[in-house]
Amino acid sequence: MENENIIYAENLTKKFGSFVAVNSISFSVKKGEIYGFLGANGAGKTTAIRMLCGLSTPSSGKATVAGFDVYKQTENIKKNIGYMSQKFSLYEDLTVKENITFYGGIYGLSDKEIKEKTEYLLDILKIGDAKDKLIKSLPLGWKQKLAFSVAVIHNPKIVFLDEPTGGVDPLTRRQFWNMIYEEASRGITVFVTTHYMDEAEYCNRVSIMSDGIIAALDTPSKLKEKYNANTMHEVFVKIAR
Amino acid sequence: MPHEIKEISEISDFRGINDMKRFIGFLIKEFYHIFRDFRTLLILFGMPVAQILLFGFAITNEIKDVKIAILDESKDNVTREISDKLLSSGYFLLYDNLQSVKDIEPEFRKGIIKEVIIFEPNFSDNLFKTGSANIQLIADASEPNLANMIVAYTTSIITNYRSEITKSEDVLPSINTEIKMRFNPNLKSVFMFVPGLMAVILLLVSALMTSISITKEKEMGTMEVLLVSPLKPFQIIIGKVIPYLLLAFVNAFVILGLAQFIFGVPIVGNTILLVLESALFVIVALSLGILISTISNNQQTAMMISLGGLMLPTIILSGYIFPIENMPIVLQIISNAVPARWFIAIVKGIMLKGSSFGYIMKETFVLIGMAVFFIFLSIIKFKTRLE
Structure with missing residues (x-):
């Protein structure tokens, strides 16, 4: 079972003084799954993700990511995950090519691999003409797609996406989700937080956090059935309330 | 593509090499940031040059061609000789010969002259018969520092004259006051400013920019x-710090070079020691920069803390512009916490006095302590x- 659960958390807890940000959450994510991690602002999502990425040590509980322990093996975790946040994580004053080279470099790709990856990405994202343009001159949608490609440049086992589609138009969001599906089909596990409930429908399974605990966890269709709702939006409102 | 994942983790086994490669990639990125930001770059390299030229040429504490007026109520040989001596010194220019005491006030009000020298009637008679004669110096103290200096210069020229005539008259030997300015014989202000400027620029580049x-x-x-x-976090921090360390050194050499070749400020002491001590100060400044970045969340906050919390004390409390000995005791105590105070003392010691390490050991250890802290x-x- 361990092999199949690429993320595994049991009673994972994080306290800041007397404040319990994450209260004994347990869940597991299977390899290749698109896992939606939902919750209202302040529900404890960010704290949970930080623990899983090895940025923050849990107060108690167990968790493994890609088979590595979140207490002791954060170095290994970091090598096997990708991360992208709402802020797109690209350097505005670097060109497209330089950004790809930089991120490839810090994830330990060889020069040859970086070169191949760069050509591949420029081709697939159809931004070959813009390869020497500074990121700040690109449209938001391009930046976002490039940021995602860069987050998975080292073929991580898991990619964490923290509200990746904030502020983007619906068409670009749709294209973005196509990219997510493609990566998932290649075996990369996708762990995504979002505020858009239509996006929650695209996930294989969804958990909804509220006040530090996981209030619900299932496939979108089963959740809708259980809460007698037509959309994930309704489910979310019922739980968050 | 699980195959590729395996390849990457295999490469990772050569940890040292891979860590180094990551780090170099990070450094390259940092230099892109610096060189792409043309305006900041211009400030970084333009400012030291502009400041040293300003301090060297424009802002000066030296007295030169100060316009004075003379009211000679005696008009004898001695007063004429003293006047000639004053006016030929290069410090003073005669603007007007006044005829009466009433003229003094209006003359000052014009704002052109800075000092009036009044010889009493029968000056030479008094001097040789009674052994004492009076000269009154009236200075425009709306600029107190300048007034002080003008009076001091005038007095010293007159004293000098007196000692000359006592000698020639072969009367009782009188006490000669001989003034000698050590280490900066011409009292050139650029000598004073170079060490302070080094401290300010190095702090700015290292702490503020980092x-x-x-x-x-x-x-x-x-x-x-x-x-x-x-x-790793320390790689990120070191990668951030190294480019500014290099920039700080380029700046230090530019300042020292300009000082030496344009203004003739010597480096009397050991240059290598000076470089090492500068490196120590840069490390203190960089660690302050890192500290500031850990307590501020955005660039504005970092800039405000750096400017208000570092630059201001460095300019005011380090002895750069205002002498520490003249400060109230409370500020003197506070100035101990300003790293630049110690660094300026070190630079002055090495550059102007040629001090060896023994003389600046205390300051060096204070800086080391600060860096560690x-x-x-x-x-x-x-x-x-x-x-």
Whole structure:
């Protein structure tokens, strides 16, 4: 079972003084799954993700990511995950090519691999003409797609996406989700937080956090059935309330 | 493509080499940031040059061609000789010969003359018969420092004259006051400013730029990505620091070079010692920059803390512009906490006096202590922030 659960958390807890940000959450994510991690602002999502990425040590509980322990093996975790946040994580004053080279470099790709990856990405994202343009001159949608490609440049086992589609138009969001599906089909596990409930429908399974605990966890269709709702939006409102 | 994943983790086994490669990639990125930001670059390199030229040429504490007026109520040989001596010194220019005491006030009001010299009637008779004669110096003290200096210069010229005539008259030997300015014989202000300027520029480049560069990553959200990556936190910090360390050195050499070749400020002491001590000060400044970046969340905060908390004390409390000995005792005590105070003392010692390490040991150890303290504090702050 361990092999199949690429993320595994049991009673994972994080306290800041007397404040319990994450209260004994347990869940597991299977390899290749698109896992939606939902919750209202302040529900404890960010704290949970930080623990899983090895940025923050849990107060108690167990968790493994890609088979590595979140207490002791954060170095290994970091090598096997990708991360992208709402802020797109690209350097505005670097060109497209330089950004790809930089991120490839810090994830330990060889020069040859970086070169191949760069050509591949420029081709697939159809931004070959813009390869020497500074990121700040690109449209938001391009930046976002490039940021995602860069987050998975080292073929991580898991990619964490923290509200990746904030502020983007619906068409670009749709294209973005196509990219997510493609990566998932290649075996990369996708762990995504979002505020858009239509996006929650695209996930294989969804958990909804509220006040530090996981209030619900299932496939979108089963959740809708259980809460007698037509959309994930309704489910979310019922739980968050 | 699980095949590729395997390949990458195999490469990772050569940890040292891979760590180094990551780090170099990070450094390259930092230099892109610096060289792409043309305006900042211009400030970084333009400012030291502009400042040293300003201090060297424009802002000066030296007295030169100060316009004075003379009211000679005696008009004898002695007063004429004294006047000639004053006017041929190069410090003073005669603007007007006054005829009566009433003219003094209106003359000052015009704002052109800075000093009036009044010889009493029968000056030479008094001097040779009674042994004493009076000269009154009236200075425009609306600029107190300048007035002080003018009076001091005048007095010294007159004293000098007196000693000359006592000698020639072969009367009782009188006490000769001989004034000698050591280490900066011409009292050139650029000598004073170079050490202070070094401190300010090095602090600015190291502390301000480092703290801005680190907080920029935080603000843009890229710091998170870096922390999630296999780069280690200390690699990120060192990578941020090294480019500014190099820039600081380029600046230090520019300042010293300009000082030496344009203004003739010597480096009397050991140049290598000066470079090492500068490196020490840069390390203190960089650790302050890191500390500032750990307590501020955005570039504005970092800039305000750097300017208000570092630059201001450095300019005011370090002895750069205002002598520490003249400060109220409370400020003197506070000035001990200003790293630049110690560094300026070191630079003055090495550059102007040729002091060897023995003489600047205390200052050096204070700076080492500060560096250790700030680095330690930054590490603690950095760790608690990560949590």
